[in-house]
Amino acid sequence: MELLEQVQRRDTKMIRGLEHLSCEDRLRELGLFSLEKRRLRGDLIAAFQYLKEAYKKAGEELFTRACSDKTRGNGFKLKEGRFRLDIRKFITMRVVRHWNRLLGEVVDAPSLEVSKARLDGALSNLV
Template identity: 75%
Template structure:
């Protein structure tokens, strides 16, 4: 747990009326996400912009679409590259692929960035 997460945990304990709840429930009450989930949210929005938005050319270089005829999940799966060094698993492209592939079809196929954000909030809200 990093410093920012500890600060957020301490601040959430100071809110009156929520002292008896666990950390996740204290976050859920005002409609907040943990810092880890907010980082993921930002990464997935950036990936959407690379893959579907104005940065599409850069997205084609960053991500590889998985060739699959499976119909389960979303229809826009990304391929995860393999590296020998563990440090590469922290790269943006490696962090995003697994989570992107788990998103429901209606989230990935959103027609606009705003719709993607709304649907992503719902999908991530179900994960807490």
Template identity: 70%
Template sequence: MDSGIECTLSRFADDTKLCGAADTLEGRDAIQRDLDRLERWAHANLRKFNKTNCRVLHLHLGRGNPKHRYGLGSDWPESSPGGKDLGVLVDERLHMSPQCALAAQKANRILGCTRRSVASRSREVILPLYSTLLRPHLEYCLQFWSPCHKRDMDVLERVQRRATRMIRGLEHLSYGDRLRELGLFSLEKRRLRGDLLVAYQSLKGAYKKAGEGLLRMSGNGGTRGNGLKLEMGRFRWDVRKKFFPMRVVRHWTRLPREVVEAPSLEGFKARLEGALSNLIQWEVSLPRAGGLELDVL
């Protein structure tokens, strides 16, 4: 299927997505040529695309996207303001607030069902149910859609607040005291921990080959810091600063040397626990830069 394709073709099970930069006329023409190739491939192999489910997502990452129309055979798929990609809700400006609300909604429904159907309120029952049934919805594919606005963080954190308040004997404690009593992290701290674990795996662990180029070591030979600093890449549009390769750099650089030089993932996890409390800070707003337009079908 991908023979001769100029743009990026992503496939998973029976889903196929074509993505290309549409900031020039040539870029838009390349997307259309690829769609024509896919239509010819389907005809030659006696296949058929479900064109009623085909949509075009125009990503607005800077200047106005002209929203060029694309044809797939004799059909002209409609534009969509957003859509799900492997269960993650993506809108045309890559804002993650809708995904945060969706994840919290799913988790709250399960929490309500648990409250109605489980009589016990002991920590031995509620805590495993929360960890197994609820929290995965709040952390699925999190490196992609991790919230950066306080309102979105609060939407997710409220789910864990409600779950911990269900446990008998902890109802009158503050949220922080409940977490300490249960040996839990806040979701914000878990997200940061998850980012740093993925960074370690990409630099020194199991993801090193697959993640090559995702994170780059800085060539600065200064002696300050942990000695394994990451390079902050340049970005043309403001939303890019929220992406995983950007947001993890500052936190990784602030880790002590003995943490980043851990010889194994287990050693890194153990040393990371003591360093997490000093790493959480609010993001500083960066100036808005120029844009890039993408179209995804």
């Protein structure tokens, strides 16, 4: 467990009335995500920007769209690829599997703000 996660666990235990709950339940009660979910959220937001908005041109180099008629989940599936060590491409390896599991309403959001709100709802349902 990383130091930041230990600090998060310790600090949420100090809140009166929540000390008897598990760490996940304390975070849920406080409306917070674990550090792992926050990292994933940041990666998915960056992927949205690369694929849909601000960095769309660069996104064409980073991500490959999967050609498939199976649109279960969302219609904007990505293909996992193999990359040589290139720091910019690490995000693609971390995010593709999660991106493909997102619902269409998150992936096809009209703006980044709408996507963030829908993504938060989807992530809060993850265990």
